[in-house]
Amino acid sequence: MGTLYDKLGGKEAVSQVVDSFYKKVLADDRINHFFANTDMEAQRRHQTAFISYALGGPQYTGRSMEKAHEGLNLQEEQWDAVVENLVTSLQEANVGDEDINTIAEQLLPLKPHILGK
Numbered sequence: 001m002g003t004l005y006d007k008l009g010g011k012e013a014v015s016q017v018v019d020s021f022y023k024k025v026l027a028d029d030r031i032n033h034f035f036a037n038t039d040m041e042a043q044r045r046h047q048t049a050f051i052s053y054a055l056g057g058p059q060y061t062g063r064s065m066e067k068a069h070e071g072l073n074l075q076e077e078q079w080d081a082v083v084e085n086l087v088t089s090l091q092e093a094n095v096g097d098e099d100i101n102t103i104a105e106q107l108l109p110l111k112p113h114i115l116g117k
Helices: 004-008 010-027 040-054 065-069 076-092 097-115
Strands: none
Touching: 004 010, 004 097, 010 040, 010 076, 040 097, 065 097, 076 097
16 A cells, blocks of 8 residues: 555645645634744745655655744644644545544654644
8 A cells, every 4th residue: 555645646735735724824813923934935845845754755854843943932722723724724635534633643743843842
């Protein structure tokens, strides 16, 4: 059996989910201020590479989660907002609940590194 990355449709499908995700994030007042001075095209490319790797795709070569989120003082509320937006984006891309749960299991161990706790 192939990877979840392959099952979902590879880079193109992941890119579409990431685009949808960031539209939601930038409209979400709980977290959009964190992206006020962000090059969103670079952010989308980076996030697509990261999520692709998390799903079994090509190797990720970006910064560590600690470095990428250093100094942001992110809290549980922001984590929850990001997760909600990601889940909604995955659902809109017709990703099934079982696969969404698998994705969550892949990303959950990163939470303490992102929140710095």
